[in-house]
Amino acid sequence: MSDAVVLARGVGKVFGAGAARVEALTGIDLRIxxxxxxxxxxxxxxxKSTLLRLxxxxxxxxxxxxxxxxxxxxxxxxxxxxxxxxxxxxLLDWRTVRANVELPLEIMGVPKEERQARATEMLSLVQLxxxxxxxxxxxxxxxxxxxxIARALSFRPALLLMDEPFGALxxxxxxxxxxxxLRIWTETExxxxxxxxxxxxxxxxxxxxxxxxxxxxxxxxxxxxxxxxPRDVDTRESDxxxxxxxxxxxxxxxxxxx
Amino acid sequence: MTEPADRDxxxxxxxxxxxxxxxxxxxxxxxxxxxxxxxxxGPAGVxxxxxxxLWEGLTRAFDVETFLLPKPSEIxxxxxxxxxVIWAAGFRTFFxxxxxxxxxxxxxxxxxxxxxxxxxxxxxxxxxxxxANTTPIIALAPIANNWFNVTSPVSKMAVVAVIVFFPxxxxxxxxxxxxxxxxxxxxxAAAATPRQVLRLxxxxxxxxxxxxxxxxxxxxxxxxAIVAEYFGGPQDVLGQYILNRxxxxxxxxxxxxxxxxxxxxxxxxxxxxxxERLAMPWHVSLRKTDTA
Ligand SMILES: Nc1ncnc2c1ncn2[C@@H]1O[C@H](COP(=O)(O)OP(=O)(O)O)[C@@H](O)[C@H]1O
Ligand SMILES: [Mg+2]
Numbered sequence: 001m002s003d004a005v006v007l008a009r010g011v012g013k014v015f016g017a018g019a020a021r022v023e024a025l026t027g028i029d030l031r032i033x034x035x036x037x038x039x040x041x042x043x044x045x046x047x048k049s050t051l052l053r054l055x056x057x058x059x060x061x062x063x064x065x066x067x068x069x070x071x072x073x074x075x076x077x078x079x080x081x082x083x084x085x086x087x088x089x090x091l092l093d094w095r096t097v098r099a100n101v102e103l104p105l106e107i108m109g110v111p112k113e114e115r116q117a118r119a120t121e122m123l124s125l126v127q128l129x130x131x132x133x134x135x136x137x138x139x140x141x142x143x144x145x146x147x148x149i150a151r152a153l154s155f156r157p158a159l160l161l162m163d164e165p166f167g168a169l170x171x172x173x174x175x176x177x178x179x180x181x182l183r184i185w186t187e188t189e190x191x192x193x194x195x196x197x198x199x200x201x202x203x204x205x206x207x208x209x210x211x212x213x214x215x216x217x218x219x220x221x222x223x224x225x226x227x228x229x230p231r232d233v234d235t236r237e238s239d240x241x242x243x244x245x246x247x248x249x250x251x252x253x254x255x256x257x258x
Numbered sequence: 259m260t261e262p263a264d265r266d267x268x269x270x271x272x273x274x275x276x277x278x279x280x281x282x283x284x285x286x287x288x289x290x291x292x293x294x295x296x297x298x299x300g301p302a303g304v305x306x307x308x309x310x311x312l313w314e315g316l317t318r319a320f321d322v323e324t325f326l327l328p329k330p331s332e333i334x335x336x337x338x339x340x341x342x343v344i345w346a347a348g349f350r351t352f353f354x355x356x357x358x359x360x361x362x363x364x365x366x367x368x369x370x371x372x373x374x375x376x377x378x379x380x381x382x383x384x385x386x387x388x389x390a391n392t393t394p395i396i397a398l399a400p401i402a403n404n405w406f407n408v409t410s411p412v413s414k415m416a417v418v419a420v421i422v423f424f425p426x427x428x429x430x431x432x433x434x435x436x437x438x439x440x441x442x443x444x445x446x447a448a449a450a451t452p453r454q455v456l457r458l459x460x461x462x463x464x465x466x467x468x469x470x471x472x473x474x475x476x477x478x479x480x481x482x483a484i485v486a487e488y489f490g491g492p493q494d495v496l497g498q499y500i501l502n503r504x505x506x507x508x509x510x511x512x513x514x515x516x517x518x519x520x521x522x523x524x525x526x527x528x529x530x531x532x533x534e535r536l537a538m539p540w541h542v543s544l545r546k547t548d549t550a
Contacts (some may be wrong), residue, residue, distance in 0.1 A: 058443050078451055082449045090440040094462045094540040103458065104448040135540055 005056055005159055005191045006032035006065070009129050010236040011064035012216075024050045028064065030210065031218065033217060034158075037185055037192045039041035039202035039209045041248065043256065048195040048218025049163050053195060056084055056161050069158055080108060082159040083152030087167045089144035091151075092137035098123065098132040101150045108155060142173040147181065151190060157249060160185075164194045178204055182231055199252070203244045211248060213255030221254035223248050284287045328510040337514040344499065348349055348518040351496040351527075355483040358418020359475060365419070366426035367468075373431040374460060375452075391424035397487040408491050417486040418487060422475040429471035433464030444522040476530050480523040 011028040014021060024162060025047040032038050048197040053059040057073035068076035076082065083104070089101045101119040110118070121127045136144055138183040145165055165181075166174045170212055178201060185192055196202050202209045206225050213220040225244055227235055235241055310330050316322070317329045324332060338342070369387075375378040399417050406413035437459055445455050487497025498513050502512040533543075 030545050054445075056447055058446060077447065080449060082447070086443075090438065090441060090444055092441070092459065092462065092537065094465075107448045107450045107454055107458070109444070127279065 003034045003070070004031050005034055005036075005069055006030065006193070007065075007067040008054075011051075011054065011061045011066050012049070012061065013054060024234075025054075025061075026216040026218050028219060030141045032076075032191060032193065034191055035189055037182075037194065037205055037207045039194045039196055039206040040212060041196055041199065041202045041209055042212030042217075042252065043214055043221075044197065045217075046212045046214035048212060049195075050217065051191060051212075052161050052163050052195055055159075056082055058084075072198070076159075079156055080104070080155055082154070082161050083157040084198045085145070085152050085162040085165045086146045087159070087164040089136070089148040090125065091144055091147055093136055095127065096132065096137075097136065097138060097139070097147050100147055101154050103151060105156050109171075112157075118154055118184050119150075120156050123147075125153070125187065126150045126180065140173075142169055142177055145169065145177060149181070149184065153190065154182070160190045160192045162192065167196075167203070169192070174201070179232070181205065182229075186230065198243050199248050200236075203241060203248060204236060209244075209248050211251040211255055213252075222250040223251055259428075261364045275390040278385030285482075292307040308381070325507055325509050328513055331511040332510040333517065336508075336510040337517060340511060340514060344496075344515050344518050344542050345501045347494055347496045347515065348522055349485050350411070350492075350513075351480070351487065351519070352522050354414035354486075354495070355418055355479040355522075355526075357411065358415040358482065359422050359479040361415060362419035362422030362479075363426050363472065363475065366423045367430055369423075369427045370430035370434055370464075371456075374434050374456065380435070384428070386495060387424055387428055387431075391428055395421050395424070396482060398487050399482075400489045402486065403491065413491065414483050414486040418482040421478050423477070425474050426471045431463055434460045437463050456508045462538075469530065469537070471529055472530050476526045477523055480519060480526065484519060 008028045008030040011025060011030075012023070013025040014023050018023055028051060040051060042048055043117050050223075052057060054061050056070055057077040060073075061129060066073055069079075069081045071079070071081075088183075089239065091097075092103070095103070098116075101122050102115045105118060107113040119132070120129065123132055126149055128143060128146055129141060131143065138149065148160075148165070149160075152162075162181075167178050169177060181192075181194075182205060192205075194202075194205060196205075200242060203225055206238065209223040209225060210219055211221045212218065223244065227238070227240055227244070290395055307477075313327075314330050319328055324328075336535065369379070369383070373384055394416070397418060402417045403413045407418050434456075441459050441463075445459060450458065483495075484497040484500070487495045491498065493499075493502070496519055500512045500515045503509070503515065
């Protein structure tokens with residue numbers, strides 16, 4: 001049996017108190033193994049981002065137990081066990097593309113030569129080696145998001161957390177980016193937790209889709225996605241793909257009705 | 259029960275982005291340097307000349323009395339005749355303004371950094387600073403002349419320092435504090451220390467705010483120094499020169515001194531604009547636009 005990268009037992013999160021109290025998550029039980037690609041899907045407000053932030057120790061759970069890479073999330077964060085990508089690329093305008101990718105390494109105190117070598121490697125991984133000396137604003141949205149991915153992977157974290165990373169991209173770019181992210185996932189053997197509210201995106205990318213429902217946010221079903229790898233355009237046209245999309249859609253609808 | 263507003267960007271409209279539309283590097287057929295320069299400064303230059311010609315023409319045509327509004331030609335003549343005296347006074351006034359600007363600016367930056375470090379400063383002092391910034395601090399000038407030796411430039415510098423302090427402090431603090439939450443989360447995810455957050459994100463984000471407040475402060479510092487001089491002190495400074503000449507009905511002389519004050523003020527401003535460009539060539543307002 002492989003090692004659990006994320007282990008959640010009865011995790012809940014409450015924001016605010018009194019009239020402003022929001023039960024964002026309740027009773028989350030989830031195990032994510034090394035090398036999985038997990039999507040969190042569900043309607044807006046069902047706690048997907050909250051769960052991702054709990055795993056990343058950007059928020060702390062109100063109840064339950066959460067283990068990341070065998071430690072407290074805080075320790076995992078201090079050990080730089082994960083990289084994170086948001087919906088907005090969040091690149092620093094005053095840094096070149098290369099310097100943005102080097103940012104986490106700089107924070108970690110990695111020596112300059114190693115930093116440069118790693119940035120070069122990561123930029124070729126996301127196929128942006130020719131744009132190293134550009135500034136973020138000179139890049140298209142899709143390219144910016146690839147830089148953000150390169151930055152998140154620059155220190156080779158065991159876990160990659162992505163919160164609707166392609167939510168602001170148009171459909172064409174989105175499909176290219178999905179392909180890209182699958183390639184990177186295969187090449188780096190990173191475990192990925194990917195938040196989305198696109199059903200086809202979740203099915204295409206994932207090894208398992210975690211379907212969530214709102215009020216209070218919880219996991220309503222987990223759908224296995226046994227589509228073969230590597231996945232490509234043909235995958236998108238296969239019957240199994242459509243069948244799984246339907247399955248996730250129905251799981252979502254059942255979650256809403258409950 | 260009402261639905262709480264969704265904190266994240268689910269409502270965000272998908273943006274049109276084109277993955278193939280990369281940056282194309284230098285734009286071919288870019289206009290030459292001189293042409294760019296003319297395009298940038300031409301309109302202002304033309305407007306300046308037009309105003310001068312109208313001023314000269316109208317004051318002549320309507321025979322406006324010199325004590326009301328002298329002709330530009332008269333002012334120019336006095337400017338030449340009194341060149342040495344006025345510029346010497348101008349440099350003394352500028353020295354006061356610069357001294358106050360540096361002292362006030364440094365104190366402002368220190369306080370702004372303190373707002374990041376201590377919430378007591380942020381919550382206790384910042385509101386006072388904001389209130390003080392909207393009061394006419396220049397009214398302090400006679401009091402500062404009283405506190406410090408009125409014959410010493412320090413009394414004028416003190417006024418300027420106080421005037422410069424508030425806008426620079428408030429704007430810099432805003433820049434340091436109003437960082438995008440995602441940028442902070444990003445650094446937190448990388449386990450950055452507070453010092454690293456300050457150096458890598460807060461200070462660069464504050465630079466645009468800092469420089470625009472410096473531009474305001476540069477103008478305020480010259481005004482502050484001259485007004486402080488009106489309330490007494492040595493005679494060989496711009497404020498006293500303007501005051502004395504006006505009392506003697508030598509208005510073209512006073513206007514010539516005002517011209518010098520303007521030249522100094524504009525030059526000071528331009529120096530800050532250049533510093534701004536050097537410090538943050540990446541900023542939106544300074545990017546080379548690729549539209550012809
Ligand atoms: N920092 C916060 N303070 C208060 N409420 C929050 C905060 N973050 C999220 N929430 C609430 O928690 C719920 C889940 O939010 P979120 O995890 O962002 O949902 P999703 O990402 O699935 O759209 C929402 O009702 C949201 O309003
Ligand atoms: Mg979200």
